[in-house]
Amino acid sequence: MYQKTTFAILVALCFLGAQASNAVEEGPTFSTGDTWAFGIEIDLMEELDPEIQDIEDNITSEIIESDNFTQIRNWTGLGLNSFELNNEAVLGFFYTGEIIDDFDNMIHMQTEQSLYSHTVVGTKFTSMLPPAGTHDLKIRAYCDDEDWDDETEECGEEGDDGQFMLMDNNTGEKIVMEEVNTELSGGMHYIAKITQDTWWTQDTHELV
Numbered sequence: 375m376y377q378k379t380t381f382a383i384l385v386a387l388c389f390l391g392a393q394a395s396n397a398v399e400e401g402p403t404f405s406t407g408d409t410w411a412f413g414i415e416i417d418l419m420e421e422l423d424p425e426i427q428d429i430e431d432n433i434t435s436e437i438i439e440s441d442n443f444t445q446i447r448n449w450t451g452l453g454l455n456s457f458e459l460n461n462e463a464v465l466g467f468f469y470t471g472e473i474i475d476d477f478d479n480m481i482h483m484q485t486e487q488s489l490y491s492h493t494v495v496g497t498k499f500t501s502m503l504p505p506a507g508t509h510d511l512k513i514r515a516y517c518d519d520e521d522w523d524d525e526t527e528e529c530g531e532e533g534d535d536g537q538f539m540l541m542d543n544n545t546g547e548k549i550v551m552e553e554v555n556t557e558l559s560g561g562m563h564y565i566a567k568i569t570q571d572t573w574w575t576q577d578t579h580e581l582v
Contacts, residue, residue: 413468451551457499
């Protein structure tokens with residue numbers, strides 16, 4: 375009985391071994407000219423979108439719409455009308471391979487590893503500034519007659535109704551501001567590549 379059982383086990387093991395051998399022999403093989411590639415790309419601007427949105431909100435609330443800057447705009451005409459942060463920052467890694475030669479059981483592989491970064495600055499803003507040229511400016515501070523308080527000798531009850539005007543010191547005229555569009559742009563591209571040639575035999579590299 376034990377002999378029959380042992381014989382059955384040996385037959386089963388031989389059968390499984392033959393199946394495993396056939397699986398390796400019948401597995402996919404590479405041929406000269408075969409190529410493959412994989413990689414990953416990360417958009418840093420997308421990853422940092424919440425932080426960038428906070429910066430844009432702060433610029434809007436603290437500079438464009440704040441009471442202090444609105445008052446400066448009313449007094450002098452200077453101001454920031456709008457802005458756009460249109461920047462790009464991308465990181466990527468790619469790996470490619472190719473079968474160069476097949477010397478019977480020896481395979482010649484050539485692989486390339488690439489790391490790159492792509493950065494572009496494209497900030498735009500529109501502001502109110504003096505016309506192009508050289509200016510001799512002065513700031514005139516004054517108080518309208520109806521706002522002057524004789525008792526306190528101040529402009530307004532709390533002394534905060536004073537007026538300011540940005541003037542040309544040579545002509546005595548108020549400076550008329552112009553809308554100016556400004557763009558800050560630039561870019562940097564960095565690529566690093568490593569190419570490697572290797573030779574593999576069937577007993578050191580199973581091509582399945």
